[in-house]
Amino acid sequence: DGGITQSPKYLFRKEGQNVTLSCEQNLNHDAMYWYRQDPGQGLRLIYYSQIVNDFQKGDIAEGYSVSREKKESFPLTVTSAQKNPTAFYLCASSLTDELFYGYTFGSGTRLTVV
């Protein structure tokens, strides 16, 4: 079955550590996205990529980095520069341009700073 997989489901980070969240899709979607959700809040865009080897910053990119070396994969690194990283991180993918109809989301990663 086609879908989008995020791992791990739960992640604990110590102060000063970088951590990488995985996102893989087999839907043959060109575009992939990372959003952050805080309790009781909407989704805020961190980074997005419309094509391999290209990505753009979203509204809250500071303290995060991404790569898009393969169409299927869009990992997100939360660096030590991100001062408040505890949140629910959601990866999504979609078709683009006139084929767009909506996002498919992964099941999310809950990151907690300990």
Next chain:
Amino acid sequence: GQSLEQPSEVTAVEGAIVQINCTYQTSGFYGLSWYQQHDGGAPTFLSYNALDGLEETGRFSSFLSRSDSYGYLLLQELQMKDSASYFCAVRPQGNLIFGKGTKLSVKP
């Protein structure tokens, strides 16, 4: 700037009809989407309106008026499992911008 406004909470009884409104202000516009998110889960796609009018999918319908920068999600024959947060989202360019969500509570 870009903004979306939707009510923060709505309560309804089982079997009733509820409408969740969304108004938006964006620099560009390619469509209005609706997503459902249960507590602890990921959002799931409900509908996408690129053109004015009503789209119906089972018990759920979504409406868009581009001239009014307004849309709504209509849920009919409410069931307990419809208790969730509902997000409207607009697509000004390549990505979606989400509202803060409406928490729907369905009571017996």
